[in-house]
Amino acid sequence: MVNYEGPQLALLRANNNAILIGYATFIEGYGYPLICCEPVDRYLDAYLRGKLELRVVFERTPKVRLYVVDVASTEADLPLKRVPTENYLPEHGIFSTVHTHPLVAGDTSKAYRQRFLIDGIWEARDFSRFHGRLADAYSLQSIARNLTEGTTSVLDEVFLKASISNREWQGGGSYLSFYGGVKEHLQSVHPLRVAAIEYHSPGYVEVEGSEEGLIEVANAIQKVISSRDDYMQIYGAIRKALRNEGLLAADKSMEFSAEVVRDYVLKQTDKLADMLGLPNSHLLLIACEKNVGVYAKLVLSYFRRINGIATFYLEGRARNPDAV
Template sequence: MANKRSAEYVSTLVYLDGPQLIKLKAHKTTIVAMAIPCAENESLFIATSVTQKNWVSYLDGHVDLRFLFTFADIRTNYTFDLLKLKKNKITMLPWEGNIGGQYLPEPRFFASNHTEEDIEAEQEETYSETLQVDGEWDMPDFGSFYSRYSDVYYFLSSAGEYEDEETPEDLKNNIRNAFRDKAFKGGFSYVHFFDAISRNRARTTRLAVDKIKYESPGYINVNGEKTAFKTSKDTILGYLSNRKLAREAYKDIYVYLSKARLLKTAGQDFPTNHPQAAFIKAAGYRLANEIGIPNLDGLFQLVEQNALVFTKVIMSFCRRIEEASRFIAQGRVNFT
């Protein structure tokens, strides 16, 4: 059973004849609380803890308020009387058992229904990039382009965000673990890697499609971080101008690793003092420079200076930027 817990009031999210939905913080944990029926001399709320991932999903409109109270796997429920708020702090008592349906929020209540702005959210800068689209598209085409563009964006921003002193430690851990927890033996190792580096990133860095106009010519507005957008654009255009040399460098590495029977070797089975480590690292750096990947030393540190993992990661990025840049080469996507 959970113990009582102190929380600090942050902001009111819905106000209708009084606070109806509020946000609190218990240390670093987000708490969302909703008013429930009570006596006239009370102002009772039911509250639940929310992970950073679920809170971002709620703000982005990917889950509704009811999800936070009922379906989220990691949560603790509380109750409190808002009239007992003192010096912006409240003591929450554990809610015993399941929450009855009469207290739950209605389905399909999303963050867009808030009547007030979240004070913390107002401090976050948002930036929108417009990608021009033309020609004929179908849904698989769009899904393929956006997936590969996302891979490029998140990979290029990962080292910079990891080294940024303002990035919270839990987000740094997510990036670090993505680079270090995978075997990189081939196949789905890389799919899982690129999926991992896109999860639980800072909200200002995360990609989100804002608007789409499908007509030819049309556009896609994508929200994200300005510097990461610029780096992605410069790298993709640079790759297109140097594609032949990049593909040659990729082929040389692939042939070498294949002959050395290292393509299927797990990263943890390749020691940093391996006799071929220096050559493989140099080959990886050569490919990365031909592609135009910045901050290579930072990426090398993220993989714990494992030359084989570093080079395999660069090769996997090369495959994805090749697919993303193809849409630019076809004239179907253009940067503004």
């Protein structure tokens, strides 16, 4: 993250997949020591977004997750050793804005535009609902797609885990704040912008963003339109199971009454995510701390947004430019 004649501040991944922040210092007997912490997700996210200084991240890390590693070692595996890191806290005033090497390269591909033709009567709230659902679906889909094992975007991974764990998932407020945060995060990583609106009969809404993200969301919309009954059936089955368990409006601490019910909900949720083309569903489950109830609610919320857009198509008020 910071390199001046060698790494001064680095992001590391341990062999148990834990993320560490390490900064260079001097310790007698070490060749090139990095003082490391395995930070709490929400504090790492706040640091990466420039909202928290590095010293505070270290101060708020449990002492059992503080280490030193010698990157000059010739060993095949670099051991993490305990260290009294209170003696080696970073200086005040270090923020992610001083990074010389960005963690995530922005999407350098040419901006892609997706046009949606509109017809009939559209009020301001219709435009808001259409774009809001599209932006929600695009944002979650983009982050999920970036959670690829081995090449995971650390920024997206940490952000998603913190965003999920910081909410109780009891009702509408959790979903609104979650998707609001996701869209804000995406503005600097995979932004979606309204490129043009022309309102007459027919008119169009044109958005600009990642080609892969927009195409995959558009494909999900078409899938729901073509087999809506199948999607509604599996959506209803998952909701019914959660409702019967008292989990639909419960917070994330509530558990299933039996493992067989949990396994059923997990299987159906995986199936729905796959039908929708939502990528890396197994990594989304991990981001949900393997809480199947939260994972199910997240996938159900994604379907509701895709289905909400599909409703405009089924009403005849929206269609793709290449549609007859």
